[in-house]
Amino acid sequence: MTATTGFIPYDAVNTKSSRKFERAAEYAPEDFHKHVFELEAEGEWIVQRVPEPYVEVMTKYGRTKKIPLELTWHHKSCGQCGHIPGYSTAIFWLNRKLNFKYIDPTDQTSCTAWNYYASATSNAAAQAGVAMRNFAAAYETGYYPLIHCGTSYGHYKEVREEMVHHPEIRHQVRDVMKKLGKPLVMPEEIVHYSEWIHAVRDRIAALQTRDFSSIAVTVHPACHYYKLVQEDAIYDPDIYGGQRTATVSALIVALGAEVRDYSTWFDCCGFGFRHILVQRDFTRSFATRRKIEVMKEEANPDVVITHDTGCVTTLDKSQFVGQAHGLNVGVPVMSDAQFAALAMGAHPYRVCQLHWHSTDYKPLLEKMNIDHEKAWAEFQEDLKKLKSGEKEYLTWEDVDA
Numbered sequence: 001m002t003a004t005t006g007f008i009p010y011d012a013v014n015t016k017s018s019r020k021f022e023r024a025a026e027y028a029p030e031d032f033h034k035h036v037f038e039l040e041a042e043g044e045w046i047v048q049r050v051p052e053p054y055v056e057v058m059t060k061y062g063r064t065k066k067i068p069l070e071l072t073w074h075h076k077s078c079g080q081c082g083h084i085p086g087y088s089t090a091i092f093w094l095n096r097k098l099n100f101k102y103i104d105p106t107d108q109t110s111c112t113a114w115n116y117y118a119s120a121t122s123n124a125a126a127q128a129g130v131a132m133r134n135f136a137a138a139y140e141t142g143y144y145p146l147i148h149c150g151t152s153y154g155h156y157k158e159v160r161e162e163m164v165h166h167p168e169i170r171h172q173v174r175d176v177m178k179k180l181g182k183p184l185v186m187p188e189e190i191v192h193y194s195e196w197i198h199a200v201r202d203r204i205a206a207l208q209t210r211d212f213s214s215i216a217v218t219v220h221p222a223c224h225y226y227k228l229v230q231e232d233a234i235y236d237p238d239i240y241g242g243q244r245t246a247t248v249s250a251l252i253v254a255l256g257a258e259v260r261d262y263s264t265w266f267d268c269c270g271f272g273f274r275h276i277l278v279q280r281d282f283t284r285s286f287a288t289r290r291k292i293e294v295m296k297e298e299a300n301p302d303v304v305i306t307h308d309t310g311c312v313t314t315l316d317k318s319q320f321v322g323q324a325h326g327l328n329v330g331v332p333v334m335s336d337a338q339f340a341a342l343a344m345g346a347h348p349y350r351v352c353q354l355h356w357h358s359t360d361y362k363p364l365l366e367k368m369n370i371d372h373e374k375a376w377a378e379f380q381e382d383l384k385k386l387k388s389g390e391k392e393y394l395t396w397e398d399v400d401a
Contacts, residue, residue: 021060021243028061029231035164036186044170045184048139050191055199060226060235060245066189067199068146070100073138074193077149078110079309083317086353087309088148090337091193093351096396097344098203102146107137113155117273124162125172131159132173136182146193150308153192154228160190161229192225194307195234197336198247201254208255209345210368215257217339218301218331219248220291220315222308223268248307248336255343260299264290270318271310287314288322292329303364304333317358332361348372349379350399 040047050066059065072095076088095102112130115122138145147153163170163186170184177184197204226233226245236246239253244265252259270276270286292315295301306312316333323329338352348354348370354361355376365372382398385391391398 023060023062023235023242025061028063031063032160032164033188036160036188039164039170039186045174045186046139048135048144048185048187050188051144057195057199057234058236060231060233063231065191065195065232065234067191067195068144069196069200070095070102071143072100072102072146072196073141073143074102074104075108075111075134075138075145075147075149075152076104077152077309078114079149079313083313084309084335084353084356086338086351086356087312087335090335090341090346090352091148093341093346093396093399094197094200094204094337094344097207098200103141103143105137105141105143108134111149111152111155113151114273116155117151118277119274124166125169125176127155128159128162128169128173129176131156132163132177132184132186133180133182135185135187136177136180138187139183139185144191145187146191146196148193148309150192150222150224151310153190154224156190157229157232160186190232192247192307194225194247194336197307197340198234198250201251201340204251204340204344205254205256208343210343210370212255212257212343212368214367215303215364216260216299216301217252217257218260218262218295218299218304219252219265220269220304220306220311221245221248221265222306222311225307248305251336251340252305255340260301262295262298264294267291269306269311269314271314276314283314284318284321287318288327288329291315292319292322292331293327295331296328301331302367303339303361304331305336305339306333307336309335319359330359332357332359332364334361342368342370347378347399348375350382350394355379 036047039045050068051071054066054068056064057067092104109130112127116127135145174184233245234247235242236250239246239249249259267290269291270283272283276283304315312333312335319329341351346352348365362372382394
């Protein structure tokens with residue numbers, strides 16, 4: 001064996017794959033809906049139906065998925081609250097502008113998936129118990145769970161598989177729910193917020209006030225959205241010929257911006273759970289060299305749009321390291337919710353809170369014809385009122401003033 005035998009040449013992993021996905025029903029994994037409703041008929045649990053009105057979209061193998069328009073219970077992301085608070089506020093702002101009823105719950109816990117994927121979790125019943133407690137909390141309000149976090153979304157779909165196919169785990173979790181005084185509830189569909197944005201993208205475009213036709217975008221699809229229980233993600237033949245998930249890209253098209261391609265689109269952002277905890281330099285080098293530099297060299301985008309907190313955080317906040325080492329970086333990163341809100345006229349600081357982002361986003365705002373200096377002065381006035389005690393907090397009326 002030579003010294004290089006066993007290594008994959010760089011060119012091999014940096015070349016676009018010629019493989020095509022054929023949407024053939026015979027290759028589709030078993031449809032979970034049948035089992036979910038059978039278990040309800042047997043008295044095992046309650047199935048929370050997707051409330052009307054809903055939009056039907058197509059998933060990877062051509063099946064239909066229901067996406068609720070309103071009466072949504074917003075299961076927020078740990079990372080959004082800590083790193084990108086403008087992510088959640090942008091989602092809520094969009095709901096308000098579309099006149100949809102929603103609830104921002106206080107009775108929600110972390111999904112604990114971070115521990116799970118970092119190999120530090122407790123046991124399967126405990127993991128499933130957390131998911132089912134959150135589903136029960138949503139059911140008790142009469143609102144339908146909409147999952148903000150890509151990790152929670154993917155993890156909850158794995159929990160659904162365990163609960164359907166492993167009665168011993170289901171029975172353990174039922175006992176836990178009894179002690180909590182909560183029913184055992186499984187949603188008819190597990191819905192990610194970006195699927196909701198996908199479903200309402202034409203309504204968002206109809207309320208667009210800013211011209212994005214000169215904006216070039218690269219899209220990073222989140223691994224935990226479409227690589228876990230992959231048959232449940234949204235696909236559309238009009239977007240990349242149905243060869244990639246349609247969420248995010250279809251929104252960019254609807255808003256009139258240009259989607260540009262790059263060869264490492266399939267790769268993780270670098271977050272990876274375990275190594276962002278124990279090998280952060282690996283995460284940062286992957287995010288900058290494998291993703292941002294490739295985007296810059298092959299597509300030269302004005303902005304990267306993605307749909308998970310971990311991805312926005314990793315791709316945005318890793319670039320300072322690459323900049324220090326003279327790498328070809330320097331692309332703003334934000335979520336599809338923030339991008340859509342900006343298109344509809346949202347304030348870049350009061351709503352989208354871009355001051356929490358690390359990479360220089362001001363050239364992008366100028367290209368969007370947003371006066372960021374005026375907006376920043378307005379935000380500073382808000383802060384003065386908060387600091388002086390004139391205001392306790394900002395209201396939605398303040399945000400839209």
